[in-house]
Amino acid sequence: MTTTIRYYSTNRNLTKVEGINPFRGYVTFSDALLQGQAPDEGLYMPETIPELPIDEIPALKGKPYPEAAMFVTGAFLKDDLPRADLERIVYDSYDFVVPLERVVDRKYVMRLDQGPTASFKDFAARMMARLMSYFREKGKRLNVLVATSGDTGSAVGEAFKGVEGIDVNILYPRNEVSGRQKKQLDTIGDNVQALSVAGKFDDCQDLVKMAFADPSLHDLNFTSANSINFGRILPQMVYYIYAYAQLCEKGEEIIVSVPSGNFGNALGCEYARRMGLPVRKLVMPTNENDEFPRFLKTGSYSKVTPSRACLSNAMNVGHPSNLARFFELYGGTVDRTGAVHVVPDVEMMRQNIYSVSISDEETKACIKETYDRYGVILEPHGAVGWRGLEKYLEDTGDYEPCVSLETAHPAKFPDEIIELLGITPELPDSMKDIDKRQGSPVELTSDYRIFSDYLRKNLKVGD
Ligand SMILES: *Cc1c(COP(=O)(O)O)cnc(C)c1O
Numbered sequence: 001m002t003t004t005i006r007y008y009s010t011n012r013n014l015t016k017v018e019g020i021n022p023f024r025g026y027v028t029f030s031d032a033l034l035q036g037q038a039p040d041e042g043l044y045m046p047e048t049i050p051e052l053p054i055d056e057i058p059a060l061k062g063k064p065y066p067e068a069a070m071f072v073t074g075a076f077l078k079d080d081l082p083r084a085d086l087e088r089i090v091y092d093s094y095d096f097v098v099p100l101e102r103v104v105d106r107k108y109v110m111r112l113d114q115g116p117t118a119s120f121k122d123f124a125a126r127m128m129a130r131l132m133s134y135f136r137e138k139g140k141r142l143n144v145l146v147a148t149s150g151d152t153g154s155a156v157g158e159a160f161k162g163v164e165g166i167d168v169n170i171l172y173p174r175n176e177v178s179g180r181q182k183k184q185l186d187t188i189g190d191n192v193q194a195l196s197v198a199g200k201f202d203d204c205q206d207l208v209k210m211a212f213a214d215p216s217l218h219d220l221n222f223t224s225a226n227s228i229n230f231g232r233i234l235p236q237m238v239y240y241i242y243a244y245a246q247l248c249e250k251g252e253e254i255i256v257s258v259p260s261g262n263f264g265n266a267l268g269c270e271y272a273r274r275m276g277l278p279v280r281k282l283v284m285p286t287n288e289n290d291e292f293p294r295f296l297k298t299g300s301y302s303k304v305t306p307s308r309a310c311l312s313n314a315m316n317v318g319h320p321s322n323l324a325r326f327f328e329l330y331g332g333t334v335d336r337t338g339a340v341h342v343v344p345d346v347e348m349m350r351q352n353i354y355s356v357s358i359s360d361e362e363t364k365a366c367i368k369e370t371y372d373r374y375g376v377i378l379e380p381h382g383a384v385g386w387r388g389l390e391k392y393l394e395d396t397g398d399y400e401p402c403v404s405l406e407t408a409h410p411a412k413f414p415d416e417i418i419e420l421l422g423i424t425p426e427l428p429d430s431m432k433d434i435d436k437r438q439g440s441p442v443e444l445t446s447d448y449r450i451f452s453d454y455l456r457k458n459l460k461v462g463d
Helices: 029-035 054-060 065-077 083-093 121-135 151-160 179-186 201-213 215-220 230-247 264-274 291-298 323-329 346-352 360-374 380-396 414-421 448-458
Strands: 007-009 044-046 100-104 107-111 142-147 166-173 192-198 254-257 279-283 340-342 402-406 442-445
Touching (some): 029 230, 044 323, 083 121, 100 360, 107 230, 121 230, 166 201, 179 192, 192 448, 230 264, 254 380, 264 323, 360 380, 360 414, 442 448
Parallel strands (some): 142 166, 192 442, 254 402
Antiparallel strands (some): 007 044, 100 107
16 A cells, blocks of 8 residues: 655635635645645645654764655655655765754754755755656656746756756846856856846746746746745755754754744754654744744734845745745644734744744844854854854753754855954855856846747757
8 A cells, every 4th residue: 555645735724715716635746846836826735744763863873964865755755756766866966065063062053055056955956856857747848937036046046957857947137136146047057047137036027927827838838946845845854854863862852943034944844843853942043024933922923024134135034935834734824925814823833943033233243253252154044043042042041952054155145254254254165166157148128028939939848
């Protein structure tokens, strides 16, 4: 008998909400992966969460990262594809190191910044790209269209580079990305094409939406590879178990701090705990976009709109897209607009989760202090995580072992590091030659006709 896990939509019970036509069915992992979002604009959730054989975790100590990845993703996918195929995908995705740097006592920073774009998003995007290539309908190309305002686009582009059967087009606003971001986007090459649009980020997003909705482009088999895809959540469960195996003794509980924006990363930890990982507390610090810490405190939710522009700019989110999944796991329902339809069990949330808002001033002070005291260099996102952890420990008198996530490489934020620490952080190997690379973006206006002509003339349909 197979026990394939089925996936359902977070909006399935919203029968009386205007504009939502609830999807009450179930799909397989590969459908959830290739569709990205449920037809009712809800998020796909696994119907059951597999239990990990906890006794086997200590055996991962000292082993390469892909072994932890097999252990965790195998539990979810064992009935969806043969183990040997999953192994190929996992080893191809994770060909870089995952350093755990001791800060003080048994308090660590896990550096998730050694992938091709020096961001933790590489972990999820690389595995999702390979899973999509594996599960796509054979003989038909998949065409990924993404609009980006900067970093996400290059992580997605690099993740799909050289992946069989998939081509990627990335639209970015010509005058709104930094010089280095433009280099990163323009020079990926191979099956990844940058489209430099004379317009704003919203124009890029509109062009992508119109192409998705255009029946005359239907045979181009578009997909979005967006951040709410469950295929991106699954790989983000792995490093929590990896860290525990390296740092903890049998029977110990670990405190984990995850600097949070759209909550996909922290959701990986929530699932890892539900798979059986002994997580004492999931700390979810945010920047000044404080909708979630306020919710935990008061029990009533209101998004921050417009979102506040903070130093940790990848976390400038006023209504986290994965909040719907957190609510669902605690018995609540919130929709895409931020309207709460069923209030989750807030008491239970408080038992498992601690959240606090860290201001830009505190973020800067933390970067400086952590360097002066411990010689550890953090960038703004990692500093929000570390300061949030410190606040939790101060607040509760709780102790250790702890791990805080560093989600980007300090060299991606040279201005802050130079200003605060007076040193220039060295670029990671993956970015060393970035300024010398030559790119060839296609230049477009925000006119849909020109864009759709480009797609029709240049995109491939068959393998
Ligand atoms: C995306 C991002 C985050 C936030 O992660 P979420 O999963 O959206 O909570 C934090 N740090 C960096 C560097 C990021 O790129």
